[in-house]
Amino acid sequence: MFLLRLLLKNAFRHQLRTGLTLIGLVVAICAFGLLRTIVDAWYAGVEASSSTRLVTRSSISLTFQLPLNYAQRIRAVEGVRAISWANWFGGVYITERNFFPQFAIDPASYLALYPEYVIADADRLAFLRDRQGAVVGRGLASKFGWQVGDPIPLRGTIYPGTWTFTLRAIYDGADAKTDENQMFVHWAFINESLRQTARQRADAVGVYIVGIDEPNNAALISQRIDTLFANSLAETLSETEKAFQLSFVSMSEAILVAIQAVSLIIIVIIMAVMANTMTMTARERLAEYATLKALGFPPGFVVGLLYGESLLIAGLGGVLGVAATLPLSAAFAQATGTLFPVFQLSALTMGLQLLAAAIVGLVAAAWPAWRMSRIDIVDGLRHVA
Amino acid sequence: MSTDPVPPLIRIRGLSKGYRRGGQVIPVLLDLDMDVATGEFVALMGPSGSGKSTLLNLIAGIDKPSAGTIEIGGVDIAELSEGELADWRAANVGFVFQFYNLLPVLSAQDNVALPLLLTSLSSRERAERARVVLRLVGLSDRADHMPNELSGGQQQRVAIARALVSDPLLIVADEPTGDLDRVTGEEILGLLERLVVEMGKTIVMVTHDPKAAAHARRLVHLEKGVLVDEVGA
Numbered sequence: 001m002f003l004l005r006l007l008l009k010n011a012f013r014h015q016l017r018t019g020l021t022l023i024g025l026v027v028a029i030c031a032f033g034l035l036r037t038i039v040d041a042w043y044a045g046v047e048a049s050s051s052t053r054l055v056t057r058s059s060i061s062l063t064f065q066l067p068l069n070y071a072q073r074i075r076a077v078e079g080v081r082a083i084s085w086a087n088w089f090g091g092v093y094i095t096e097r098n099f100f101p102q103f104a105i106d107p108a109s110y111l112a113l114y115p116e117y118v119i120a121d122a123d124r125l126a127f128l129r130d131r132q133g134a135v136v137g138r139g140l141a142s143k144f145g146w147q148v149g150d151p152i153p154l155r156g157t158i159y160p161g162t163w164t165f166t167l168r169a170i171y172d173g174a175d176a177k178t179d180e181n182q183m184f185v186h187w188a189f190i191n192e193s194l195r196q197t198a199r200q201r202a203d204a205v206g207v208y209i210v211g212i213d214e215p216n217n218a219a220l221i222s223q224r225i226d227t228l229f230a231n232s233l234a235e236t237l238s239e240t241e242k243a244f245q246l247s248f249v250s251m252s253e254a255i256l257v258a259i260q261a262v263s264l265i266i267i268v269i270i271m272a273v274m275a276n277t278m279t280m281t282a283r284e285r286l287a288e289y290a291t292l293k294a295l296g297f298p299p300g301f302v303v304g305l306l307y308g309e310s311l312l313i314a315g316l317g318g319v320l321g322v323a324a325t326l327p328l329s330a331a332f333a334q335a336t337g338t339l340f341p342v343f344q345l346s347a348l349t350m351g352l353q354l355l356a357a358a359i360v361g362l363v364a365a366a367w368p369a370w371r372m373s374r375i376d377i378v379d380g381l382r383h384v385a
Numbered sequence: 386m387s388t389d390p391v392p393p394l395i396r397i398r399g400l401s402k403g404y405r406r407g408g409q410v411i412p413v414l415l416d417l418d419m420d421v422a423t424g425e426f427v428a429l430m431g432p433s434g435s436g437k438s439t440l441l442n443l444i445a446g447i448d449k450p451s452a453g454t455i456e457i458g459g460v461d462i463a464e465l466s467e468g469e470l471a472d473w474r475a476a477n478v479g480f481v482f483q484f485y486n487l488l489p490v491l492s493a494q495d496n497v498a499l500p501l502l503l504t505s506l507s508s509r510e511r512a513e514r515a516r517v518v519l520r521l522v523g524l525s526d527r528a529d530h531m532p533n534e535l536s537g538g539q540q541q542r543v544a545i546a547r548a549l550v551s552d553p554l555l556i557v558a559d560e561p562t563g564d565l566d567r568v569t570g571e572e573i574l575g576l577l578e579r580l581v582v583e584m585g586k587t588i589v590m591v592t593h594d595p596k597a598a599a600h601a602r603r604l605v606h607l608e609k610g611v612l613v614d615e616v617g618a
Contacts, residue, residue: 001508002495002498002502002508003502006488006490006491009490009491010490013489013490287486288486288488291480291482291486291488292499293447293471294445294447294474294480295474295475295480295499295500295503295547296471296472296473296474296475296476296478296500296503297471297475297502297503298468298471377442377447377448378442378447378448381447381482381486
C-alpha cells in the first residue's frame with residue numbers, strides 16, 4: 001500500500017509531463033487499436049467463412065460465369081451435401097456513395113447454407129414467396145432506415161435498368177462476425193428478365209456455393225468438382241470459402257502490411273517518448289535514489305520504483321487508450337458506412353492494446369532502471385549538492 | 386580482578402583512499418588511524434579537499450577504501466559485499482545530509498518511516514514508531530506535512546528522526562547545519578547533542594563551521610588526507 005502510494009505520487013509529481021506523456025500514450029494506443037481493427041475488418045469475410053462451404057467459380061476469372069446446369073452435376077459429386085449459387089448484382093442505390101454488396105441468390109438453397117443469417121420464419125416465407133422481394137442485413141436496414149415492405153430501387157450496372165425490390169425480411173447475424181450489410185434478391189427474378197432482354201446472359205451463375213459434409217475432405221471434393229469440368233468450355237476452380245475470401249484480401253495485402261507496419265511504428269515512437277520521460281525522471285531523482293541506496297535499500301528497490309512508475313503510467317495510458325478506442329471505432333464504423341462489413345473492436349485487439357502499453361512501460365524503464373541500479377551513492381548524493 | 390577495556394565502536398587502521406582520474410590515482414586519505422568510542426560526538430573538520438567527507442562516506446559504508454580496515458561494532462565493513470553493506474547500513478547507520486534529502490512526495494511521517502520498510506515491522510508498527518521519533522524531535526504536530534510545507538530546520542529534524550527511527554549504532558551527519566541559519570543550526574546541533582547525551586548515540590559529523598564543531602566532544606582536523614590535530618579525545 002505504502003509503495004503503491006509512493007508510485008502514484010511519483011508518477012504525478014510532474015503533472016504536465018505525465019499528462020502529456022499520457023496523452024501521447026492514449027493517442028498511440030488508440031491509433032494502434034483502430035488500425036488493427038481496420039485490418040481485422042478487412043479479414044472479416046475470412047473470419048466469418050465456414051469450413052463446410054466451398055466456392056466454385058470459373059477458373060479463368062470471377063467475371064466469367066458458369067452454366068446453371070453445373071448445379072446438378074456438382075450436387076452429384078461424392079461428399080457434396082448441398083448446392084446453391086449467387087451472382088453479384090452490383091446495383092446503385094441512389095448514388096455510388098451508398099455502396100453495399102448485393103447478390104442475386106437461389107433463396108431456399110442459399111439461406112439453408114448460411115444459417116448465420118437469422119431471419120424470422122414468417123419473413124423468410126414472405127421473401128421466398130415474392131420473386132421481387134429482397135432481404136437485407138440489420139446494419140444496412142438501420143443505415144438507410146428501411147423497414148419491411150419498403151421498396152428499394154437499384155440502378156443496375158451489370159444488369160441494365162432500374163430494379164425495384166420490395167424488402168421482405170431483415171436478417172440478423174448469428175454472431176458479431178456476420179456481415180449485416182448485404183442485400184439478397186431472387187436470382188430467378190433477374191434471370192427471368194435476362195431471358196427476355198439478353199438471352200445469351202441468362203442461366204449463368206457467378207459462383208456456386210457447395211455445402212460439404214466433412215471439412216477435412218474439402219481439398220478432395222474441390223478436386224473432384226474441378227476434374228468433372230476439366231477440358232470443358234467453362235472449367236472451374238473450387239476452393240474453400242476461406243481461401244476464396246482470402247483471394248480478395250490478398251489483392252490489398254500491400255496496404256494491409258503498410259497499415260500493420262504503421263501501427264507498430266506508432267508503438268515504437270511512443271516507446272521512445274515514454275523512455276525519454278522515464279530517463280528525465282530518473283535523472284532528476286538521482287539524489288533520491290542515491291539516498292534510498294544509502295539508507296540500505298537494495299538496487300532492486302530502485303529498479304522496482306522505476307518499473308512500477310513506468311508500468312503505472314503505461315497501464316493508465318493503455319486503459320484510457322482502450323476506453324477511447326471503443327467510441328472512436330464506433331464513430332469510424334459510422335463514418336465509413338458499409339465499406340467494412342464488420343467493424344468492431346475485438347477482445348483480442350483490446351488485449352493487444354494493453355499488451356502494447358505494458359511493453360512500452362517495460363521497455364521505457366529498462367535503460368533508466370539499469371543506470372539507476374548502478375549509480376554510485378557518493379556521486380548520486382553529490383548530485384543534489 | 387581485571388576488566389577488559391571497552392573496545393571502540395569505530396576502529397580505523399591504515400585507511401587509504403584514492404580516486405582514479407585519467408589513469409592517475411589521486412590520493413585523498415593516507416594511511417589513517419582513528420578510533421571513535423561508543424557515545425562520542427566527533428566533528429571532522431578541515432579545508433575543502435582535505436578528505437573529511439571521504440572519511441565520513443567510508444565510515445558510513447557508502448564508499449570503499451583503497452586499503453586499510455574500518456571496523457564498526459566489530460565488523461570490518463571494508464570486507465563486506467555491496468549487498469551485505471546495504472543490509473549493514475540499514476541496520477547500523479543513520480544519515481543526516483546537508484540538504485535533508487527527504488522524499489518530496491512523502492509526508493514527514495512517511496519519510497521517517499521509510500527505513501523501516503527494510504524491517505519486518507507491520508505498517509501500523511512502522512507508523513507508530515515514526516510518530517514516536519517525530520515526537521522526540523518536536524515535530525509530532527507536523528507528521529502529515531509534506532517537506533515543502535516545512536522550514537529548513539523542520540526538514541532537518543525530520544531527517545534526524547529518519548536517522549534515528551531504526552535505532553542505529555552510528556549517526557553520520559554531513560554538514561547538517563550548512564543550509565540553515567545560525568539560530569536554526571544551533572537548534573539542530575542541540576538536538577544532535579541530546580541524542581548523544583540522552584540516548585547514547587555515536588555521531589560523526591563533518592562541518593566547516595567551528596561554532597558547529599564546538600558542539601562536538603571531540604574535533605578531528607584533516608589536511609591533505611592525514612589527521613593533523615585532535616581536540617578533546
